[in-house]
Amino acid sequence: MAEEAHRHTVARPSRSRWIWLGAGVVGLCGLGALRVVLDSAAGFSLPNQVQDLLTLSISVVVESLPFVILGILLSIVVQVWLPDGLLQRYLPRNPMLRRACISLFGVFLPVCECGNVPLARGLIVGGFTVPEAMTFLLAAPIVNPITIITTHQAFGFDDGILVARVIGGLAIANIVGWLFSLHPRQNTLLTPRFEAECRRPDDHDHALTRREKSLDIFVREASVIMPALLIGALIAGAIQVAVPRDVLVTLGTNPLWSVLAMLVLAFVIAVCSNVDAFFILPFASTFMPGSIATFLVFGPIIDVKMLAILRTTFTTRVLVQLTVVVALLSALIGLVVNFVA
Amino acid sequence: MGLVVAATVWLAATNQLVLYIHPRYIVFTIVMAVLALILVIASVTGRFRHEDDEAPPRGVPRVLSILALVIASALxxxxVALPPATLTSATASQRDINSTSVGPQTQSVSDAENAPADAFxxxxxxxxxxLLRQTVDPGFYEAKSVDVVGFVTPDADDPQNVFYVSRFVVTCCAVDAQPAGVPVYLPDWSSVHAADDWVRVTGEFAVNGSxxxxxxxxxxPDAVTAVEQPSEPYLY
Structure with missing residues (x-):
C-alpha cells in the first residue's frame, strides 16, 4: 500500500504527501484495531493448514527482510556514494579475469542471496555488463563471510563439504558468467522495464542531491523487490504445506537419488545462504555428503523465492536457462563428492 | 514495504518475532527494520525524481502484474491484521515427527546415565x-521422572490411545522447523484434550500399552494438565 502511495504522490506538491503519510498511519492503526478485534473474538481461528501456510510464508519474509534492506542500502552506496567508476578502474581488462575478480566481491559483503539482487541491479545500472553482474550474483551468497563461518560451524572440514561449496560456487558463477557473455545481444537478457531504467539518461539526476537520489533508489528498489519477495515467500510456504517431507528423506541414501532429492529440497525450501548450513545439518545423518554439498551450492543460487525476485531483472527465458545450467553443475559437484569422498 | 516493515517492528515490540525466526537474528532484523522505517517515512515526506510515464503493459502481462500485486498486498x-501464531500439528504430522535427528546439542545416553536425578x-x-532414538531399553528409563510441556499431536497409527507431546525445533526460522516429540500412552485422551492443545505431562516411561x-x-502419565502456550513456543 505504501508503495502505491509513493507512486501517486511523486508529481504532487508536498502537502498532499503529508496527507498520504497520515492516511498510511491511520490505515495501519485501522488494521491494528481489526487485529485486536480478531484477537478477542472468541473462537476465531483459521484452519490449521491455512494458518501454517501464513506462518511459513511470513517466516520467509521476516527472515529475508533484513537482508533485502541491507542489499538495497549497499546498492545505494554503490550507485550514489562511491565515486563514479571506482570499482571498474581497478579491475583487470581481460573479461575472464575480470569476472573472476568480481566473483570474489562477495567475500567483503555479508549479504545473502535476496539482498544481492538489488545490489546486482545497482551494478548493472552503474555500468557493469550483465554477465559480470550475474557472476557476482551467483558467487556472492556462497563466498560471503557469514556463509563460510556458518558452514564451518555446522560441518567443519568434514567430508569436503565446505571446500566443495566454496570452490563449486565460484566455479559455477564463472562458468555461467562466461556462458551468458557469449550471448550476442546482452540487453535482451534483461526485462524491458529494468532495461529502460538502465538507459535512463544520467543528466536527469543532476537536479537532485545525493540524499534525494538515495531515497529515490530506495523507493524504486523496494517497490520492485518487495512484491516479488512476498509472492516468492507465499509459493515457498504453499509447497511446504503441500509436499510431505518424508518423500524426500526416503530418497536420501542412494548416491544419485539423494543428489536429486537435495536439488528439489533446496528449490522449495528457500532459506537464506547465511543460515542454510544449520538447516541442512539435521539431514547430514540421512543424506550423503555430496548431496549436502549440492544443496549448499544450488540453494543459495536458485530457489522459488529467488526466481520470483530475479524475475524483476531477468527474462523468464534467462531464468530457465540459468536454473537448468546451475542445477546440472551442482548435481555434478554432488556426484563427484559422493563418489570420491 | 511500509506495511511489512511496520509489522516487523510491531512484532519485535511485542516480543513475537520468536514465532518466526531464531533469537540470534532478532537484533539484526530489528536494526534493519528500524532503518527501513526511517527511509520509508523520509521518502514519503522527501522530494525525489519524477517517475517516468511508462505505458503500463497491456493484455495478459497487465492482468498478471495486477494479480501479483493483489496477492502480495494480501500477504x-x-x-498486520491477523494474530501471529505458531505452526500447528498439521505441519508436525506432515513433516513426520522425529524423522531427523534434531539440534546439535542433544543428550547422549552416557551423559544421561551419570546425571543427577533432579536433572531429568x-x-x-x-x-x-x-534419548529414545538411542536406546529403548526400559531399564534405562526406570526411576527417571518426566516433566515436559508441548502441544498435542495424535499418533498416526493409534490416534485413540497415543499422542505425542511435541515441540518444533527451529535452527533458523519457522520454515525449517522440525517437529520432535515423545509418545504418551493415555487411552481415550481425546475426550479431555484436543490436537494442538498445549499440555504439561508428568510421569515415567514404560513399555507402550498400545x-x-x-x-x-x-x-x-501421572497427570496431563492443560497449560498456556509458552512465550517461546519453539526450542532451539
Whole structure:
C-alpha cells in the first residue's frame, strides 16, 4: 500500500504527501484495531493448514527482510556514494579475469542471496555488463563471510563439504558468467522495464542531491523487490504445506537419488545462504555428503523465492536457462563428492 | 514495504518475532527494520525524481502484474491484521515427527546415565526424543521422572490411545522447523484434550500399552494438565 502511495504522490506538491503519510498511519492503526478485534473474538481461528501456510510464508519474509534492506542500502552506496567508476578502474581488462575478480566481491559483503539482487541491479545500472553482474550474483551468497563461518560451524572440514561449496560456487558463477557473455545481444537478457531504467539518461539526476537520489533508489528498489519477495515467500510456504517431507528423506541414501532429492529440497525450501548450513545439518545423518554439498551450492543460487525476485531483472527465458545450467553443475559437484569422498 | 516493515517492528515490540525466526537474528532484523522505517517515512515526506510515464503493459502481462500485486498486498495485510501464531500439528504430522535427528546439542545416553536425578525434570521433549532414538531399553528409563510441556499431536497409527507431546525445533526460522516429540500412552485422551492443545505431562516411561503404535516405549502419565502456550513456543 505504501508503495502505491509513493507512486501517486511523486508529481504532487508536498502537502498532499503529508496527507498520504497520515492516511498510511491511520490505515495501519485501522488494521491494528481489526487485529485486536480478531484477537478477542472468541473462537476465531483459521484452519490449521491455512494458518501454517501464513506462518511459513511470513517466516520467509521476516527472515529475508533484513537482508533485502541491507542489499538495497549497499546498492545505494554503490550507485550514489562511491565515486563514479571506482570499482571498474581497478579491475583487470581481460573479461575472464575480470569476472573472476568480481566473483570474489562477495567475500567483503555479508549479504545473502535476496539482498544481492538489488545490489546486482545497482551494478548493472552503474555500468557493469550483465554477465559480470550475474557472476557476482551467483558467487556472492556462497563466498560471503557469514556463509563460510556458518558452514564451518555446522560441518567443519568434514567430508569436503565446505571446500566443495566454496570452490563449486565460484566455479559455477564463472562458468555461467562466461556462458551468458557469449550471448550476442546482452540487453535482451534483461526485462524491458529494468532495461529502460538502465538507459535512463544520467543528466536527469543532476537536479537532485545525493540524499534525494538515495531515497529515490530506495523507493524504486523496494517497490520492485518487495512484491516479488512476498509472492516468492507465499509459493515457498504453499509447497511446504503441500509436499510431505518424508518423500524426500526416503530418497536420501542412494548416491544419485539423494543428489536429486537435495536439488528439489533446496528449490522449495528457500532459506537464506547465511543460515542454510544449520538447516541442512539435521539431514547430514540421512543424506550423503555430496548431496549436502549440492544443496549448499544450488540453494543459495536458485530457489522459488529467488526466481520470483530475479524475475524483476531477468527474462523468464534467462531464468530457465540459468536454473537448468546451475542445477546440472551442482548435481555434478554432488556426484563427484559422493563418489570420491 | 511500509506495511511489512511496520509489522516487523510491531512484532519485535511485542516480543513475537520468536514465532518466526531464531533469537540470534532478532537484533539484526530489528536494526534493519528500524532503518527501513526511517527511509520509508523520509521518502514519503522527501522530494525525489519524477517517475517516468511508462505505458503500463497491456493484455495478459497487465492482468498478471495486477494479480501479483493483489496477492502480495494480501500477504502484507495478513501480516498486520491477523494474530501471529505458531505452526500447528498439521505441519508436525506432515513433516513426520522425529524423522531427523534434531539440534546439535542433544543428550547422549552416557551423559544421561551419570546425571543427577533432579536433572531429568529439566529435560525437554527434544532431550527425551534424542534419548529414545538411542536406546529403548526400559531399564534405562526406570526411576527417571518426566516433566515436559508441548502441544498435542495424535499418533498416526493409534490416534485413540497415543499422542505425542511435541515441540518444533527451529535452527533458523519457522520454515525449517522440525517437529520432535515423545509418545504418551493415555487411552481415550481425546475426550479431555484436543490436537494442538498445549499440555504439561508428568510421569515415567514404560513399555507402550498400545498394540498398534510403533513406539516401543511411551510416557505413562501421572497427570496431563492443560497449560498456556509458552512465550517461546519453539526450542532451539
Amino acid at each position: 502484507a495485510l495478513a501480516m 525434570s529439566n529435560f525437554t521433549v527434544v532431550d527425551w526424543a534424542s 498394540d498398534r503404535s510403533q513406539q516401543p516405549l511411551a510416557i505413562v
